[in-house]
Amino acid sequence: MRYSILTFGCQMNQRDSETLAGLLASMGYIRAEKLSDADLVIVNTCCVRESAENRIYGHLGELKNLKNRKPHMVIGVCGCMAQQPGAAEKIRQRAPHVDLIFGTHNLHRLPELLRKLWEKREPVVEIWESDGDVIENLPALREDSLKAWVTIMYGCNNFCTYCIVPYVRGRERSRRPEDIEREVRELVEKGVKEVTLLGQNVNSYGKDLDPPTDFASLLERLDRVEGLLRIRYTTSHPRDFTDRLIDVIAASKKVCENFHLPVQAGSNRILERMNRGYTREYYMELVEKIRAKVPGAAITTDIIVGFPGETEEDFADTMDLVEKVRFDSAFTFVYNKRSGTPAAEMPDQVPAEVKRKRITHLVEVQNRITLEKNLAEVGTVQEVLVEGPAEKHPDKYCGRTGGNKLVFFPPLPDKVGQIVPVRITAAKMWNLEGEPLLADEGEK
Ligand code: SF4
Secondary structure: OEEEEEEOOOHHHHHHHHHHHHHHHHOOOEEOOOHHHOOEEEEEEOOOOHHHHHHHHHHHHHHHHHHHHOOOOEEEEEEHHHHOOOHHHHHHHHOOOOOEEEOOOOHHHHHHHHHHHHHHOOOEEEOOOOOOOOOOOOOOOOOOOOEEEEEOEEOOOOOOOOOOHHHHHOOOEEOOHHHHHHHHHHHHHOOOOEEEEEOOOHHHOOOOOOOOOOHHHHHHHHHOOOOOOEEEEEOOOHHHOOHHHHHHHHHOOOEOOEEEOOOEOOOHHHHHHHOOOOOHHHHHHHHHHHHHHOOOOEEEEEEEEOOOOOOHHHHHHHHHHHHHHOOOEEEEEEOOOOOOOHHHHOOOOOOHHHHHHHHHHHHHHHHHHHHHHHHOOOOOEEEEEEEEEOOOOOOOEEEEEOOOOEEEEOOOHHHOOOEEEEEEEEEOOOOEEEEEOOHHHHOO
């Protein structure tokens, strides 16, 4: 039997799909080369934006055509979209050809649910309302041999007013540090060089454990894992970014100097309406502290424009913050209503045309800053983890700097999985180009 998994959304979902693949492999399934070869298709969904949900229904429509030609094909839907209240009924209504629906809290039950499906020969729906315990030791088929995602916590307690995550991923539950370390050590034994620690808000890590711990202590612990070259993490909430955490990162050789700190807005009034729990002044001070203690820190962010009630003045505050902070790059979004969240009910929604103008202006300004920051790297020597041939440039190799910038350089087949110094020779908006320094050159 062959399977295919279609994954939508964030890294948490990508990591969940690796577990789904591991569970299926343990049942004897093998990965299908093409979607049309699959006997089982699992759609791991996202519901952060309603547009993502519509795209997923589009894919389910295409799968119906496939299933018409191949009636024994089993189609499963899981993930955040399935976890929303009333979602299972909606999916069954809009896509009656779906055989299996399960949520974010019972992913590990996939083998059992498939068995149920074979026995009953009728659709199976199982959504757990509550999040329950963290399940350890689930198998996983990793997508990458050099870099791996490691989930350190699940859920979020923050309730930002635009975000559906706390409703579909539950409250914060941290994995025990010894379990995380064991997973990282096992990955390193298999050749992994870089791990990205995942959580909706990694800075709250450990508060719920007994005895409690914190993210800084986890980083210190993982920093000691021999053979591991790099540690990244995502996502961190600016509010919980402590001085101790900055100090630990500054002192670490392995934790990368890339700080992804979603600011979301530069106006205090809008930050309050978003329930973000910090002010623009606090945020800018945090950036200053990081830059003072971590030279070369790359600061990236997420920004939402057109949040309900956002005036021209509020938007000007966001633009002012963007100019002052000078992010290395930013993921920019137009606010779209997400039903089930408080912001969707706010009366003063911003007209689409205004949102379009604001995002265009923001993207123009941020693109200019990104390019300027990339150009400033020309002539510097960056530590790059060599990943292998670049997908779209077969004559080149690629890798990333500690600041997470993509670099293309001439092939170095015997250096894959190693960190090499690369002199940056050119910069574009989305990548840098460079020349590796050979050992004797590097020592000059
Ligand atoms: S911190 Fe806010 S935006 Fe991030 S997952 Fe939690 S509620 Fe959503």
